[in-house]
Amino acid sequence: AQTVTQSQPEMSVQEAETVTLSCTYDTSESDYYLFWYKQPPSRQMILVIRQEAYKQQNATENRFSVNFQKAAKSFSLKISDSQLGDAAMYFCAYSSGTYKYIFGTGTRLKVLA
Amino acid sequence: GAVVSQHPSWVICKSGTSVKIECRSLDFQATTMFWYRQFPKQSLMLMATSNEGSKATYEQGVEKDKFLINHASLTLSTLTVTSAHPEDSSFYICSARPSGRPEQYFGPGTRLTVT
Numbered sequence: 001a002q003t004v005t006q007s008q009p010e011m012s013v014q015e016a017e018t019v020t021l022s023c024t025y026d027t028s029e030s031d032y033y034l035f036w037y038k039q040p041p042s043r044q045m046i047l048v049i050r051q052e053a054y055k056q057q058n059a060t061e062n063r064f065s066v067n068f069q070k071a072a073k074s075f076s077l078k079i080s081d082s083q084l085g086d087a088a089m090y091f092c093a094y095s096s097g098t099y100k101y102i103f104g105t106g107t108r109l110k111v112l113a
Numbered sequence: 114g115a116v117v118s119q120h121p122s123w124v125i126c127k128s129g130t131s132v133k134i135e136c137r138s139l140d141f142q143a144t145t146m147f148w149y150r151q152f153p154k155q156s157l158m159l160m161a162t163s164n165e166g167s168k169a170t171y172e173q174g175v176e177k178d179k180f181l182i183n184h185a186s187l188t189l190s191t192l193t194v195t196s197a198h199p200e201d202s203s204f205y206i207c208s209a210r211p212s213g214r215p216e217q218y219f220g221p222g223t224r225l226t227v228t
Contacts, residue, residue: 033215045219103156
């Protein structure tokens with residue numbers, strides 16, 4: 001069965017600095033998708049970034065980028081120039097053929113002014 | 114684009130009554146919709162997957178007779194909590210997957226309190 005692990009329950013970053021959130025997963029599939037979602041205090045889940053397993057190029061969305069290491073089954077999220085509005089829970093998610101998500105346990109990111 | 118609405122945002126009901134929660138994709142057609150439950154400070158737990166026009170698929174341990182799901186159209190899915198009890202109190206979140214795409218877009222959630 002597929003699993004997703006986020007080993008950092010909480011992280012802190014100084015405003016304007018860079019932080020990396022870790023995510024590892026386990027699967028025997030060759031074709032799958034990986035996502036990072038942000039859940040601020042409002043609890044609205046917001047899609048941050050998406051990566052297709054067949055693409056070697058790491059996805060980037062403005063200040064957010066991923067380091068996708070397929071062989072190592074690692075999918076970390078880098079947030080550059082951190083802003084106060086980035087403070088939230090971040091969930092890593094995996095999906096494959098059924099499109100059902102398997103979520104990690106989340107990482108709470110605190111941004112310090 | 115890719116907006117999902119959920120109604121109501123919060124509801125209080127008495128034990129033994131039923132509550133219906135609506136989930137709508139506002140600007141896209143959703144091949145598949147999902148219903149999750151989230152306990153405080155925890156991750157999302159998938160309850161069921163629904164495809165338009167067919168019966169929902171429930172995850173193990175989820176009572177299908179208690180949590181009735183209807184996916185009536187490509188833009189609307191409903192979750193009815195029947196004979197609600199205090200232990201059903203939770204935060205319920207729906208999501209919708211646009212046709213031909215793998216990602217899900219989430220509604221803002223519904224906080225259910227059963228007294």
